[in-house]
Amino acid sequence: MPSEPDTRPSEARSRLLDTASRVFYAEGIHAVGIDRIVAEARVTRATLYRHFPGKEDLVLAYLGQVDRMMRAQADRATGAGLPPPDAVRALSASIAEGIGSPGFRGCAFLNAAAEFPDPESPVHRAVLAHREWFLGTVTDLLARVRPTGAGPAALHFVMMRDGAMAAGCLFDPALVRETFLLGVERLLADHGRAS
Known part of the structure; x- marks a missing residue:
């Protein structure tokens, strides 16, 4: 029997979302770029786009x-x-x-x-x-x-x-x-x- 897929959010996705939530709320959505979110979440750009195909998806x-x-x-x-x-x-x-x-x-x-x-x-x-x-x-x-x-x-x-x-x-x-x-x-x- 195949095992169930792991549906828990990844640690990287959680860090991305937590970082984006903090800075979007504190500074505004348009004022914060993807590069900053990637840097503060300590992930690569590829990891960001694997979880969120674009900034709008993250928003x-x-x-x-x-x-x-x-x-x-x-x-x-x-x-x-x-x-x-x-x-x-x-x-x-x-x-x-x-x-x-x-x-x-x-x-x-x-x-x-x-x-x-x-x-x-x-x-x-x-x-x-x-x-x-x-x-x-x-x-x-x-x-x-x-x-x-x-x-x-x-x-x-x-x-x-x-x-x-x-x-x-x-x-x-x-x-x-x-x-x-x-x-x-x-x-x-x-x-x-x-x-």
């Missing part, structure tokens, strides 16, 4: 990794068996916590959208797919708080989150976190009163 893998982390974060907040309003608060708290983290530079997806504005770009489409998932997740969560008006309330939440992510790298992160969480409480109160 998509970076965004895929961030997407998986954010989905896991949302799953932890919403899957903890909390009453729906407390699940919204838990999701909000996890977002607020990220804003104060060392090296915070805003939302990786909004940053990528700014660098890849062409709606036909695979990177731009990956950003939109992530955003659709996030809006859908928040809509479903708010529909459990109160079924009427969940769509507009979710869009409001996402816009507050986007603003907090942008403000968190420009202003005092503690103040931004506090303001974001206060906004969420007001949204929950207003949404709870909606008919």
Whole structure:
């Protein structure tokens, strides 16, 4: 019987993706060249291209990794068996916590959208797919708080989150976190009163 192929990511691929993720987030995608990623990951160019045929493939893998982390974060907040309003608060708290983290530079997806504005770009489409998932997740969560008006309330939440992510790298992160969480409480109160 043939043996199963090893589907674990190689150490070189992991180093490439970790390096790219760190520098893309810290400095911007277009600002970082392949040569730098290869050097910092301590691999050859051939190794890079064996795992990622082009820079765009590496960018998509970076965004895929961030997407998986954010989905896991949302799953932890919403899957903890909390009453729906407390699940919204838990999701909000996890977002607020990220804003104060060392090296915070805003939302990786909004940053990528700014660098890849062409709606036909695979990177731009990956950003939109992530955003659709996030809006859908928040809509479903708010529909459990109160079924009427969940769509507009979710869009409001996402816009507050986007603003907090942008403000968190420009202003005092503690103040931004506090303001974001206060906004969420007001949204929950207003949404709870909606008919």
